[in-house]
Amino acid sequence: MATMFLAMVVEEQADGSYTRTIRERTVDDLPAGEVLIRVLWSSLNYKDALSASGNKGVTRKYPHTPGIDAAGIVEDSRNDRFRPGDQVLVTSYDLGMNTAGGFGQYIRVPADWVVSLPAGLELRESMVLGTAGLTAAMSITALRAGIGPEQGEILVTGASGGVGSMAVSILARLGYEVCAASGKDTAYLLGLGAKSVVARAEVDDAGDRPLLKTRWAGVIDTVGGNILATAIRSTAHKGIVTCCGNVASPDLQLTVFPFILRGVTLVGIDSQNLPMEERAMIWQRLAHDWKPAKLGSMGREVSLAGLEGEIARILQGGQKGRIVVNLGQR
Template sequence: MKNSFKAFVVREEEGQFVGALEQKQVDDLPAGDVLIRVAYSCINYKDALSVTGNRGVTKNYPHTPGVDAAGHVVTSSDERFSEGQAVVVNGFDFGMNTSGGFQEYIRVPADWITPLPNGITTLEAMSYGTAGLTAAQSIDELVQRVAPQDGPVLVTGATGGVGSVAVALLVKLGFTVHAVTGKEAEHDRLKQAGVAEVISRQSLLEETTRPLKKGLYAGIIDTVGGPLLASVIRYVQYGGLVTTCGNVGGAELTMTVYPFILRGVRLIGIDAVQLPITERERLWNHLANDWHLSIAEMVQMKALSDVPAVVKSLLEGTHQGRTVIEI
């Protein structure tokens, strides 16, 4: 084990937030039960906010972001984990106000760690990351109430991290998938991924006055929130289910109660931050086995030095799919 290692560190300089590679010491890491050598991390929208100084995500700087990490245990004071074991860390306060995955070593509480099951590598785990785990949560809720024969499922934000994994999982499970995107250039790629119909985001936002529309969808996986969520709920069939996990389209939800009281639609919130470890293990087992995907085509491999450029594309809305950081 090296005592000195590389890390991506964000510092506040004269009101500006600047990230760069630095050398850190293992002794600088926060207290915790388990020391892990990180093999891979990945970049999420929350990381982009942390890198650019969003105090709602990260309160204190300097800070090493990265809300996801996968690697191998170096040392552990908790008997649940042994040297060399493959593990994944995400959720809780990891990468937000606790030093995160954009570095070679992390030290975290044992209760934040999920053992990786057989059948999934650390690279595959970060190809999914929090986005993939969030998509898996959404699918898990959906399949308890909706079956492929019930009708198509709509995915909003279908080219983003959560949306792209959700589309792939739904196609694998035999659902007819319709996708919403604001990126016209991505229509062909979505069709190649198995999407039956691609819908322009703007077309769903243009007419929002009628409280109910024709029931087209058995379910919806929403990753956007705001006015788009309010619009698409009106198209859900009787007894359908909607999951929502994001607010990039807005945090406010302005709509009538009619989809809920006249069609019995259920709206389920998805949170990957405080999800119990037992649930995380169950979902990772799905992703390692019956839900296993070959998602290499939607993954970009980058280095720590590429973090600023990826963050820029995320914030500008030009980022596609998943980006894995090779540590």
């Protein structure tokens, strides 16, 4: 008899609405793949909330189980790199988008998606990091290519969210002076290592000046829209700005002047398709030198059933830090 497990299943209804239920499935329901993993931990990301709400730009076909992050134990493998009992993690690629994801107690995926859990990380810790930690670390890697701690302030936008809070913590550990932009949670961000916290309004200039007074040596932007445009217009000569999100807006209204008069570099961050060699290297950093000092406390734990309220919260911009999902709970 096939192994039974619990999963969140999102279904499209006849009236165009979507429902989310926790139900039993079997491993025979899972897609083809080389590695079967018993999922112990997952996490909630903005993309998961979109998939769980019926966003066809993220997930094309329903019924579907979201969850772009998963960590657990290999149950079966048809690839020599992995054996039953190995501790592993999977983030991004197509997991949780159009492939049944980490909001189920089992996943089956291609071996090329699977990362062996690095020494220095526990499975739960890897999901506190998850795609958010990977994205933050990729952004910091791009920033460090040209900006050192001695060169000035680094702005992190959307700092209370998953990527933002990870970026603040890692940058602080690496000796950077971080200014966190957020509409809330000043004490939380200072506790992560931010030197200062500013309101969103201070980094959201509605004027039409092509250049603003320089303030930032570099920027890690997680929200897009006019906040990103303001950050670029405020970045100093030869500064680096990374971009990984569009929760504010996918539109970017700018002139070329920040780029041709100040030499600002804008770097797009795509964690979904990061090659495995670079991915494994970044996970090693996150397990050691770049591991956030307060990693354990940055993840608030919920069960599968507890995700319901958190999905609404993250869509409304109310998430603080990271939500980790304990797949051992109902």
